[in-house]
Amino acid sequence: MALTERNGVSIAEICVYTPALAIAIWLCVRHGFGRSSGWLYLIIFSLARLIGASMQLATISQPQNISLYIGSFTLENVGLSPLILVELGLLSRALTSIRKSVTTFVNERMLRAIQILVLVGLILGSVGGSNAGSNYAVTGVYTASSISQAGLGLMIAGYILTVLAAVQVAVQISHAEPGERRLSLAVGLSLPFVLVRLGYAAESTFGHNSRFNQFTGDVNIQLGMSVIMEMIAIVIIEGFGLTLKKIPKGQQLTTTEDARKVSSQNQYEMGPHYETNAGH
Template identity: 45%
Template sequence: MTLTIYNKISILQLAFFAPSLVVAGTLSYRHGFRRSAGWIYLVILSLMRIIGASMELATISSPDNASLAIGAQTLQNIGLSPLILVLLGLVTRTYLAMSETSRPALPNARILRLLQLVVIIGLILSIVGGINMGNQVSDELVNGTPVSYTVATESKAGIALMIVGYVLLLLSAVALTSGLSAIPNGEKRLLLAVFVALPFVFVRLLYSILSAFDTSNPNFRQFGGSTNAGYYVLGMCTIMEIIAVIIFEAVGLTLPYVPHNERGSLLNPTRAVHNLDSNGQPLGQYPQSNGQYYPKLQQNESA
């Protein structure tokens, strides 16, 4: 049995995203499952890749099952939005860690929430567009006839919103550098991770743009593409996602654990300044010799 490039990509995804899911779940537990924290989207991306890869490999034994191929392709297409949402979560945490007097006028908390909504709407549109496109090609896949399709309007709109989200995210990260000295030392690494990951996420975004708006290029056709199309998926999607996830999870693992009842002080500078936990009660701190400002565990708590 000869494996296709897509089969090999799926094996790579399973090998990476299965352990990545464990790390992502750990980070979500340690740092919070809130959407604004961003870590939950690493869990979602890992699940997307595991399920999509499993569906792709299932086509080996069921080559006539168009639903498997379409499902795998749809999950492949929507992997961009969780990456942007993780970046947004890191930017949001950095913004909230700054003292209120040091925060730039833009972005603000309302803008960051709106940006999150834009990307989520883009994700929903991409899913709808993928389903619509799947309906176009299902019969052709079953019959083995040449596949022809047009990219759904919803997919194009979803990618357009991703572009808007990426650009605004980049501008927000740049704006936060104006108050770099006001960011706690322990949180500065988050902003660094954002800037390191942004180029890799851009390549992933570029692939989505080309596959949605340049359908005449067989290298970026999602169905019925050239023999090289899979290698573009590997280089511009899979590898870029893996590198970005490594960056996110590496920085997440270096962040000190903050107990659940004290996270309000980390995300609320007013409480942090007054040395209060999320309930307004006094709390202990790590020694500030290393320049970090994080609550420590209370006597009756464990990590």
């Protein structure tokens, strides 16, 4: 059986995301597996792309297996969320470095709130994609469910908030440590490619253009607006990640607010003894 264009795209994804997964694992080992750091989401994203591509290729030998199609397209939808979460993780690290010397309007709690928003969108996208696939198996027509639309709506909101946070970080990035300043550049360079990918997802979910249909749409549009955009974003993020220094486990990044709290606590504990010594 001859390979289709979709099969070719899947083979290309496996070729790209196999080394990307290895690099993601190395970055997690080097910088930590914490969700706030963002590197863990690189592993999740790479796995989603590898598994989805493998399921799509499996349809060559099992063309009537609807479950393979459902799984492949569901993973394609939810894979967008980890990209935004990775960028939020990079912004969190940059912000922590900035807040060691100055205060900022955006803080780590705000970034965590955006992460939760995107994660909820991820869950809704997974459920909605599964439901849409099940309906396709019955009706033979693929339409995005309302749950998928709600999930993508949350991801769009998360992306907009991420851009606003990135602008805030970029304005004050000069206060970050020299080795951390490149984080803002990594996010700034990758965000436009994620935007194109998000636009493709929005058109396929909310629009009625058959060329953007995930099951029967134009493969070249998918390749240009989705697959290649994601690959470029991952290359940028992992490329910058490989240049970052490792922060020792014992070295805590203390923000200016934390420093003031510690200082106030120390003065409180020293109490009258401190004042007596000061008088002498």
